[in-house]
Amino acid sequence: MTSGGDAPGMNACVRAVVRAAIYRGCKAFAVMEGYEGLVRGGPEYIKEMNWLDVRGYLSEGGTNIGTARCMDFKQRQGRLKGCKHLIDAGIDALIVCGGDGSLTGADLFRKEWPSLIQELKDTGVISNEKYEKHKHLNICGTVGSIDNDMATTDATIGAYSSLDRICQAIDYIDATANSHSRAFVVEVMGRHCGWLALMAGIATSADYILIPEKPSSSKGWQDQMCQIVSQHRSKGKRKTIVIVAEGAITNELEPISSDAVKDVLVDRLGLDTRVTTLGHVQRGGTAVSYDRILATVQGVEAVKAVLDSTPDTPSPLIGIEENKIVRKSLVEAVEITKSVATAIENKDFDKAMSLRDSEFTEHLSNFMAMNSANHNEPTLPANKRKSIAIINIGAPAGGMNSAVYAMATYCMSRGHTPYAIHNGFAGLSRHESVRLIDWLQIEGWNSIGGSEIGTNRSTPKETDIGMIAYYFEKYQFDGLIIVGGFEAFVSLEQLESARAMYPAFRIPMVLIPATISNNVPGTEYSLGSDTCLNSLMQYCDVVKQSASATRDRTFVIDVQGGNSGYIATFAALACGAQASYVPEEGIPLDQLEADINSLKEAFAVEKGLSKSGKLVLKSTNASKVLTTQVIADIIKQEANGQFDAKTAIPVVFASPT
Ligand SMILES: Nc1ncnc2c1ncn2[C@@H]1O[C@H](COP(=O)(O)OP(=O)(O)OP(=O)(O)O)[C@@H](O)[C@H]1O
Numbered sequence: 001m002t003s004g005g006d007a008p009g010m011n012a013c014v015r016a017v018v019r020a021a022i023y024r025g026c027k028a029f030a031v032m033e034g035y036e037g038l039v040r041g042g043p044e045y046i047k048e049m050n051w052l053d054v055r056g057y058l059s060e061g062g063t064n065i066g067t068a069r070c071m072d073f074k075q076r077q078g079r080l081k082g083c084k085h086l087i088d089a090g091i092d093a094l095i096v097c098g099g100d101g102s103l104t105g106a107d108l109f110r111k112e113w114p115s116l117i118q119e120l121k122d123t124g125v126i127s128n129e130k131y132e133k134h135k136h137l138n139i140c141g142t143v144g145s146i147d148n149d150m151a152t153t154d155a156t157i158g159a160y161s162s163l164d165r166i167c168q169a170i171d172y173i174d175a176t177a178n179s180h181s182r183a184f185v186v187e188v189m190g191r192h193c194g195w196l197a198l199m200a201g202i203a204t205s206a207d208y209i210l211i212p213e214k215p216s217s218s219k220g221w222q223d224q225m226c227q228i229v230s231q232h233r234s235k236g237k238r239k240t241i242v243i244v245a246e247g248a249i250t251n252e253l254e255p256i257s258s259d260a261v262k263d264v265l266v267d268r269l270g271l272d273t274r275v276t277t278l279g280h281v282q283r284g285g286t287a288v289s290y291d292r293i294l295a296t297v298q299g300v301e302a303v304k305a306v307l308d309s310t311p312d313t314p315s316p317l318i319g320i321e322e323n324k325i326v327r328k329s330l331v332e333a334v335e336i337t338k339s340v341a342t343a344i345e346n347k348d349f350d351k352a353m354s355l356r357d358s359e360f361t362e363h364l365s366n367f368m369a370m371n372s373a374n375h376n377e378p379t380l381p382a383n384k385r386k387s388i389a390i391i392n393i394g395a396p397a398g399g400m401n402s403a404v405y406a407m408a409t410y411c412m413s414r415g416h417t418p419y420a421i422h423n424g425f426a427g428l429s430r431h432e433s434v435r436l437i438d439w440l441q442i443e444g445w446n447s448i449g450g451s452e453i454g455t456n457r458s459t460p461k462e463t464d465i466g467m468i469a470y471y472f473e474k475y476q477f478d479g480l481i482i483v484g485g486f487e488a489f490v491s492l493e494q495l496e497s498a499r500a501m502y503p504a505f506r507i508p509m510v511l512i513p514a515t516i517s518n519n520v521p522g523t524e525y526s527l528g529s530d531t532c533l534n535s536l537m538q539y540c541d542v543v544k545q546s547a548s549a550t551r552d553r554t555f556v557i558d559v560q561g562g563n564s565g566y567i568a569t570f571a572a573l574a575c576g577a578q579a580s581y582v583p584e585e586g587i588p589l590d591q592l593e594a595d596i597n598s599l600k601e602a603f604a605v606e607k608g609l610s611k612s613g614k615l616v617l618k619s620t621n622a623s624k625v626l627t628t629q630v631i632a633d634i635i636k637q638e639a640n641g642q643f644d645a646k647t648a649i650p651v652v653f654a655s656p657t
């Protein structure tokens with residue numbers, strides 16, 4: 001069942017639950033229209049789902065099984081009906097994908113189940129036999145909500161898709177704001193949670209944000225906002241973006257409306273200001289790859305969890321913590337989430353912040369530091385201020401510019417001097433390409449792909465390590481930050497090894513991994529890999545659509561990623577590919593044969609209109625002999641006219657924004 005506000009990725013969750021349940025020998029049902037479907041019951045609302053019923057769900061937004069906000073379920077009478085209808089349908093376990101309200105309802109339903117079923121037996125509505133069989137109902141929650149407001153999980157299904165849409169919208173607004181030198185007040189969703197507003201503020205380098213958890217305390221929000229905005233304007237910024245969470249409040253709990261924010265910008269700063277309320281655009285549309293994958297792996301885990309549950313096991317909530325899928329206590333998660341609202345009601349904002357994910361506080365302080373860069377009195381005394389060099393190495397990756405922006409503005413807020421080394425180590429050794437970073441110049445870099453300071457694959461040893469040391473000495477760098485992939489990793493190792501010979505390298509040096517291949521040791525994510533995955537996923541969706549339209553076609557798609565199969569594996573998960581071939585495993589012939597047989601079976605079962613296109617993803621380096629074209633040719637030959645196979649080779653996905 002999906003319930004509450006829809007969220008991109010809910011369909012992926014339903015697909016995963018249905019298929020994982022069938023795979024494990026269970027029958028799968030969809031409760032249509034959220035709790036409303038439980039209350040109404042019958043085969044129209046509690047529908048059996050087959051494997052093919054959920055085909056195509058990965059790339060569809062919203063929830064195909066419907067959702068609702070159902071008042072009847074909040075009453076015991078409604079839940080009693082729900083109990084009877086589940087028993088009628090022979091359901092043993094219920095998996096709910098929804099927000100905190102939906103999971104509160106689920107928890108209550110499970111708690112009440114013994115008394116509900118007892119009442120149904122005592123009143124003769126159900127037989128003794130049914131009573132015995134259904135005495136216990138297993139419940140499991142997966143969190144689907146764009147708000148990312150549920151405690152004990154780092155991300156909720158839909159939150160990153162919504163954030164992506166908000167950032168895109170703000171990028172569009174930026175252009176018109178800049179043209180007219182206007183201010184825009186952008187209202188984003190989040191009745192009780194400022195996560196979307198905060199993350200969008202960081203991602204788009206907004207001037208000011210207003211969120212429910214942290215109203216301005218020292219002075220009124222009006223003074224604080226005007227001070228920051230006028231500082232930015234006095235430095236030459238032409239546009240102003242203020243992001244207001246739907247639930248923004250003052251420290252006296254009065255709601256702050258977008259129009260009130262606009263009035264302040266107009267009346268006190270004289271800015272030509274417009275309001276844009278993004279509304280449900282943020283919630284609709286297809287899911288980003290992160291949400292599709294999160295929903296898929298959580299859906300599978302939810303099925304495992306209900307099958308593992310006994311009457312004594314507390315109802316699990318499937319969350320994600322530090323990139324690992326975890327089972328948490330549903331009751332506890334709901335309680336902590338509610339306590340944030342209570343803390344806000346009690347004006348205990350520090351507590352509200354502390355009850356959110358620990359990263360929430362960190363993100364807010366980073367936003368404030370970047371936001372005050374180069375304007376406020378730097379926090380460090382003069383003798384502690386350093387010169388920091390920033391360099392990009394290797395192929396461009398999405399996020400390199402954002403990283404440079406964040407590092408430089410953070411340095412400025414502390415009083416350090418950021419330098420950019422342009423065009424990598426080759427640029428430094430050949431052209432002394434060192435430039436001071438200017439705040440106004442990097443403003444807006446968040447939304448630009450590629451690398452504005454240039455990048456180059458050459459390592460220090462491949463260029464001229466002696467010259468590099470000379471320039472480090474000349475500019476008296478106190479620290480170096482390298483952003484890049486495997487070449488960056490090698491470069492850092494070379495500089496470190498050369499410390500004995502060159503004292504200029506005896507400074508702190510760090511690496512921020514950035515590569516679409518996601519193959520830098522020591523980190524689960526490299527900058528750019530997620531961006532690349534999204535671009536590839538969109539490409540695969542379109543190719544699949546075309547394959548489906550011709551009804552009988554398989555596309556073999558060639559995927560970048562060097563010797564790492566990360567992109568191919570995760571894109572296959574996000575798009576629902578039939579198979580993926582990666583360098584780590586190569587392409588064993590028996591596997592290829594099995595995959596071709598499974599393609600033949602799939603095409604044989606699917607008839608006429610319901611035939612859908614199929615994808616096979618192949619990392620370029622998975623095999624030198626079995627190239628993308630060769631694989632397509634083999635599939636075509638083996639299909640013997642039953643279906644067709646073609647290749648698709650996307651061009652460079654390295655550095656979209
Ligand atoms: N305390 C409760 N008792 C029983 N059912 C509840 C309770 N709270 C919520 N529900 C059920 O869950 C439905 C969805 O709840 P709600 O509208 O709060 O959305 P949500 O799940 O929090 O999602 P979103 O994050 O999108 O707001 C309600 O319409 C109601 O049917």
Ligand SMILES: O=P(O)(O)OC[C@H]1O[C@](O)(CO)[C@@H](O)[C@@H]1O
Pocket residue numbers: 005099145146147189190191246283
């Ligand atoms: O679609 P509705 O019922 O107007 O609900 C809007 C609310 O739902 C959410 O999108 C999800 O909880 C909130 O951010 C928003 O306040």
